[in-house]
Amino acid sequence: MPVLASVPTIAPHAPAHWRGAAPAFAPADLAGACAQVRHTAVVVRDDRDGRLGVGIDGTLVAAGDSNCWPVLGLLPPLYPEWLGDRTFSETHGTRFPYVAGAMANGIATTRLVTEMARAGCLGFFGAAGLSLARVEAAVDELARELDPRGMPWGVNLIHSPGEPAVEDAVADLLIRRGVRCVEASAFMGLTPAIVRYAASGLTVDGSGTIQRRHRVLAKISREEVAKHFMAPMPVAILDELVARNALTRAEADLAARVPLAEDITCEADSGGHTDNRPLAVLLPTILTLRDRIVAGQRYARPIRVGAAGGLGTPGALASAFALGAAYVQTGSVNQACVESGLGAGARAMLAQASMADVIMAPAADMFEMGVDVQVLRRGTLFAIRARKLYEIYRAYPSLEAVPAAERAKIEKEMLRASFEEAWASTRAFWSSRDPSQVTRAESDPKHRMALVFRSYLGLSSRWAIDGVTERLTDYQIWCGPAMGAFNTWVAGSFLEAPARRTAVQVALNLLEGAAVLTRAQQLRTFGLPIPSSAFDFRPRPLA
Ligand code: FMN
Known part of the structure; x- marks a missing residue:
């Protein structure tokens, strides 16, 4: 978690004036001020001509000499870590509200998941299409690498309508191996496999709160599918699982009181399976649905709604967070990174898109x-x-x-x-x-x-x-329009060359850029003449 830089304090009732290094008034200087997101930004007025400007940090003082500026507003530091819902990071043990989505056939490799975890993000191994033995080997590797350090990771559990036995076997493996987090995808309704995963390990703690052993991020692009994951788990499936000793009666009873998933990823126009919906249409619709269901069911905990699909630029992330996304998820842009399981030739093709x-x-x-x-x-x-x-x-x-x-x-x-x-x-x-x-x-x-x-x-x-x-x-290469937007954004920067694209640098730059754009937009809403260059965050190596 970031350490909050100190926000200037001022004695009660004192007129708010600011003193510090020369404030930014000219558009080019304002762009520089927008980039300093980890500092307090103070909106000041030049009384001589009424111009608005921004001072960084400094101190608030009572009105006094000519070196002080009347204060119109104050923005505390803004951190990429805090762009989303803080409970996402608390629940999943991440630093950032950022997810690297599963990519089938092991394209989301164990290396990708491990690198994301080290950087404080949540990554999902791309189990779809792989043999059970390969999924098992990946689970073992991730558990060995990341569990001792308490780092977050997960595996994809994909609905396989043509091969229900495969879906069951993967769910069984994930439960047996104690995999704590799963990205559930391609479901149209609920199956015993996903219900069993979500319900097994439910307990009640000393304060009467239901605790989960298994967390599900359910990826959806339609309301009717989202409803299944937000509703309490269906009694008919729970009873069937109890009857075949796949769940205890106690687990089933608790499962009938909680939603299957506490994280719903709204997937807009993405690579791979997609309904091609615009995020600005899908996300508000699902947020409204969520609010209705959570109020109706009187759940003790809220359900978070995240955004995926089309996120390949800082502006895309900033807009997703502005719409209310609790977290963001990328896919296409990670496939073009060096940690991806895709061949180098195909990655080079993606970099041209x-x-x-x-x-x-x-x-x-x-x-x-x-x-x-x-x-x-x-x-x-x-x-x-x-x-x-x-x-x-x-x-x-x-x-x-x-x-x-x-x-x-x-x-x-x-x-x-x-x-x-x-x-x-x-x-x-x-x-x-x-x-x-x-x-x-x-x-x-x-x-x-x-x-x-x-x-x-x-x-x-x-x-x-x-x-x-x-x-x-x-070559069949799943890819969404986010890839092209990303390529346009990184042109001329260190991220242009496929060999230098790492999923961590991509994530850190997208998040940092989203923070800068958010700050630029905040300042613009106060009437400051923020230039367009403030919204053009250029990629740079970040730690
Ligand atoms: N999502 C899944 O849930 N399971 C998958 O197996 C899967 N495979 C994918 C393979 C590729 C190559 C890509 C690009 C995406 C895949 N996805 C899969 C979707 C991603 O997890 C992610 O949700 C999506 O790519 C986000 O949208 P974007 O492509 O616009 O970034």
Whole structure:
């Protein structure tokens, strides 16, 4: 926690005047004053011409000599640590109200999570799409590294409608290994897996307060989904879990009195799965919903609402906090950092992206349902090719029914194998992962087609992670418009070069910049002529 610099005091009833180093009146000097966020800013007036200016620190004095300035207002120091809801940091053990969101297939690496923890932020390991053994190894590593130092970390628990057994197994692992914090995502309703994780370990302390062993940050982009996480946990699921000895009766009874999640992350237009909503629309809507539910349920503790999606500049963070976000979460910008699990070639592609270089494309995990993900468009043909596959999937009942010309194109350009060869390798993959998929595909030709096409979608992510250069034009790289905004912001600074982008420097600069912009806006509202340069925080190495 920052140490509060002393705020000048003044004797009661004394007229407020300020004495100190020459106050800033000229726009360029005012920009410098805005940047000194950790100091007290005193708004003063020049009585000779009525101009408003800003003095930094100094002392408040009774009116006296000509070196004193009448005071109009006083702003105490402003710290990046305090931009959000203080209870977020208290609850999760962070210094900053800042989260690095999970990124599937281990793109949010253990290194990323560890670096974020050391810097006082909360990071989530990208467990989605990984084998249980890899998730387990990551959990062990993070626990070993961070638990002895009391540092915060978490793991993603993603809803897997096509593979409920996988979701259950990951939840089970997280409970067994004592993982205290989870980012829950892609849920449309609640499942036994997430309810079990949230409810297990609930106890009542000596003062009668319900204490949680497991904390859930639920990522949502719709009201109807948010409602599930803000409501008390559903009795039907709790009873079912008690019946199969997955929860105690005492845990279930407590769970029926508290929300599943005390942190709700509103995800606006982001990389990967997204409803493409603007944050300025989504966040106020969810805050209102939260207020209604918390009042209706008479919860003892408030539910915090955080912001994600589109946050790649200091201004984006400042606006999220100004809207009332308890914390902020980034994703796309971290993927381009050196701690990310993405291959160097793909990271270099991300560093070239501009705001409009993103596009929606079919998702590998929810292909048949027509769900899209937001991906990078510049430098890769993945989106166009994946869209073509989805079109063909919709139009024909089986691989055999695909017209010869289309088939030749798919085999040559995408699969680089015949349909028969592609099915053979796909079949081998599913035989070890989930044999029921093979059984179904052998009697359902449309499902066989989906699995073959999905294999291209799945591999295209792997090629980007592994840096398979001969598949460069097939790279599937999840990415939101925040990436382009970030690239524009850092152009010409030390963060421009991909090799110098660390997730910690990105986080510290975004937070510092958000504090500076917040101060600039505060001073502007007092009528000071704050120049636009005050809102242009340039990245710099920060400790
Ligand atoms: N969110 C999840 O909950 N689970 C995931 O597996 C996951 N994978 C992601 C992979 C990539 C490459 C990216 C860019 C995002 C992913 N996300 C995932 C979303 C992020 O956790 C984060 O919420 C989001 O990226 C924030 O929006 P932004 O991309 O605009 O910064």
